[in-house]
Amino acid sequence: MDNGFDEDYISSLTDRVFLIKSQLEAGKLKIADHLFDGFKESFNKIRLRPDGKVDPATVDGRIRAMGAAVNHFFERDEIKKKFNIIDFxxxxxxxxxxxxxxFYTDLIKHNVEPYQVARVISKDKNFVEHLDQIFPDLMSHIKEFWDAAYEIGEIHLQDGDQLKANFAGDLFPSYxxxxxxxxxxxxDTMILPCPILRVGRLHGVTNKEHFCFLLLKHVLTCMTYRDLALEDIQPAIVLVLxxxxxxxxxxxxxxxxRSTPFIISHAQYLYDRKFESIDNLYEFSKSLTDIDKVFKELKRPDRLIFDIDWGVGGRAQLERHLADPERLKSPVLEGCPGMEVMFTCTGRMPQALAARLNAQEFQSTPYINAETSWLYYTWLMEYESLDFKVDNDSLKEFHMVNALSKGMQGGFSWxxxxxxxxxxxxxxxxxxPEVRDILSSGISEVINSSxxxxxxxxxxxxDNVDRAFIQHQRFIEKIKKEKLRILGMEVAPFIVNGAFGIASALINKPELAVASVALGNLGLPTLKDIKTSFKNRKVKLENYKRTATGLMFSKK
Structure with a gap:
């Protein structure tokens, strides 16, 4: 012990002091001008013991704090160098x-959708029972994997300055x-959840057959992303994390x-009454034992939504939910209407908050393509509006990701x-950058207004996509209509493909058979020139196909 410090701590402190020195010498550590004199004074006070380790009594709080910070970022850099995203x-x-x-082999072999394979397999009672028995072990192993690998992806994402979106609002993207x-x-980078972890939460909650169906459907869908995830492009196009x-x-x-205040806020909105705690909400909810009692107390039914596809919020939503045999039931007092309403609060609000927290941790934007989940996310932002702040760039990305999600379901699903x-x-x-400019043109003005x-x-x-598509069509049509005129005739592309004489016979214009000589004598373009012109047109078209809009609207 040295003045109360054990040797392990002193060794670690020594490493950090020398790390500060090496990072400064390498130009990787910058100190603000107004802090430099204080740092220099502190650093010059450090003394070494005879064994080469620092004397901890000579290292002040400024250097200790800086050493911890520098070591933190140094270790992150080392992890990124040692482990790349593609490997894990x-x-x-x-x-x-x-x-x-x-199952994936069947999917590819028969050219079917993930849900179709999942539906067939989930009807096999023997397999369903087998999956039910082995799933806890599979879940345990996958958790062990993410315990070890998660930090690699997290560091790469947090330190990357690319535009990122994290999928949220459902178990996994639709097949x-x-x-x-x-x-x-x-x-730039789409962050996808692990379907085994997501669906795994339903093991023992929903019935075995339905669980088997959900697991296989989402795992098989995830497997279709493998080639993109392993594409050697930086930053990654897609990442499962x-x-x-x-x-x-x-x-x-x-x-x-963290979600408790939002659970209570949503319940208070629905019932227009104050709840002191989750326990208070629970006691109130379990007393609403039939639908009539619920709607006697429910003052704002517009936000009682189980599925937006079922129509407006209110009584019809609750009745349909209670009648749905495959619904996710309240974990307590199943079938009690009041508890089912509470379950929308305790289930949906944490889900919405998790999407936002995940986005904050990855410095990304939530990608929510499930309309019901999107509604709850916007309500979450409303409930926390006094504390929720978002900078202009983040708000723009949020609007853009939502717009693309909505557009894919309607406006430009093609x-x-x-x-x-x-x-x-x-x-x-x-x-x-060019594609982003096309898609986001004028968006900032719309957001500033509303x-x-x-x-x-x-x-x-x-509108931006429509305008770009119209311009794309006009360019293609213009290229297609570009023709050369020779002796007052339009020359079609097939003429320059070695068939000039054949064409002249077919159209009864024998004078074209000697065009190569005649054109040269007249000072007009020769066949070689004509071929070059058509080649230039073809090159122009091929070059266009490699542009942003050419690739956006190509179906090949």
């Missing part, structure tokens, strides 16, 4: 394919559309604590047909 993503997909490859096909035109609350018990407790290979080409050719009008910003993006 490859390991993750190896786990998925190691356990589910036979009907590849999330990258829409957001990949604006966002779960919300750490999906595998950390501490994270779940933290989320529950854009979802853009091939993933074209997304990759856009990235490799450095065309993302920050919470997401429909207006969505319509603006749709």
């Amino acid at each position: 993503q490859e390991t993750y997909f190896r786990i998925l394919f190691g356990n589910f490859h036979q 009907k559309e590849n999330a990258v096909s829409s957001t990949g035109l604006y966002i 779960p919300d750490k609350r999906d595998f950390s018990s501490d994270g779940k407790e933290y989320l529950h604590e 854009l979802g047909d853009i091939t993933l290979s074209n997304i990759v080409k856009i990235r490799r050719n450095g065309l993302m 920050p919470n009008d997401y429909n207006a910003s969505s319509q603006k993006v749709i």
Whole structure:
């Protein structure tokens, strides 16, 4: 012991002091001018013991704090150098394919959708029972993997300055559309959850057959992203990285604590009465034992939404929910209408908050393509509006991601047909800034006028896509109509493909058979010149196909 410090601490402190010195000498550590004199004074006071370690009594708080900070960032850099994203993503997909490859093979072989394979397999009672028995072990192993690998992805994402979006609001993106096909035109990196962790929360909650169906559907959908996740492009186009609350018990407790005010706020909105705590809400809710009692107390039914596709909020929503045999039931007092209403608060608000917390941790934007989840997210922001602050850039990205999600479901759903290979080409050719400019033109003005009008910003993006598509069509038509005129005749492309004489016979114009000589004598373009002109037109078209709009609107 040295003045109360043990040797392990002194060794660590020594490493940090020398790390500060090495980072300064390498030019990697910058100290603000107004802090430099104080730092220099503190650093010059440090003395070494005879064994080469620092004397801890000579290291003041300024140097200790700086050493901790420098060491933190140094370790992050070392992790990024040692472990790249592709390596741990490859390991993750190896786990998925190691356990589910036979089902994925069926998917590809028969050219069917993930839900179709999942539906067939979930009807096999023997397999359903087998999955139910082995799933706890699978869940345990996947949690161990993320315990070890999560920090790698987290550091790469947090330190990256690319535009990022984290999928939220549902278990996993729909099999009907590849999330990258829409957001990949604006966002650099799409962050996807781990479907095993997401669906795993339902094990033992929903019935075994339905659980089997959900797990296989979402795992198979995730497996379709493998090639994109392993594409050697920086920053990554897509990255599977779960919300750490999906595998950390501490994270779940933290989320529950943080979401309590929003759970209560939503209940207070519905019933127009104050609740002191979750326990107070629980006691009130369990007393509402039938639908009539609920609606006697419910003052604002517009936000009683189980599924936006069921229509406006209110009685019809609750009745349909209670009649749905596959609904996610309240974990207590199942079938009690009051508890089912409370369950919308305790289920939806933590989900919405998790999306925002995840976005904050990754410095990303929530991508919520489930309309019901989107509603609850906007209500969350409303309930916390006194404390919730967002800078202009983040608000713009939020509007853009929402607009692309909505547009894919309606305004320009055809854009979802853009091939993933074209997304990759856009990235490799450095065309993302141009695509972003096309999509986001005028968005800032719309947001400044109406920050919470997401429909207006969505319509603006749709208008931008429409305008770009019209310009695209005009260019293609112009190129197609470009023709040369020789002796008063339009020359079609087939003429310059070695068939000039044949064409002249077919159209009864024998004078064209000697065109190569005649044109030269007249001082007009020769066949070689004509070929060059058509070649230039072809080159112009091929070059255009490699532009941002050419790739956006190409279906090949």
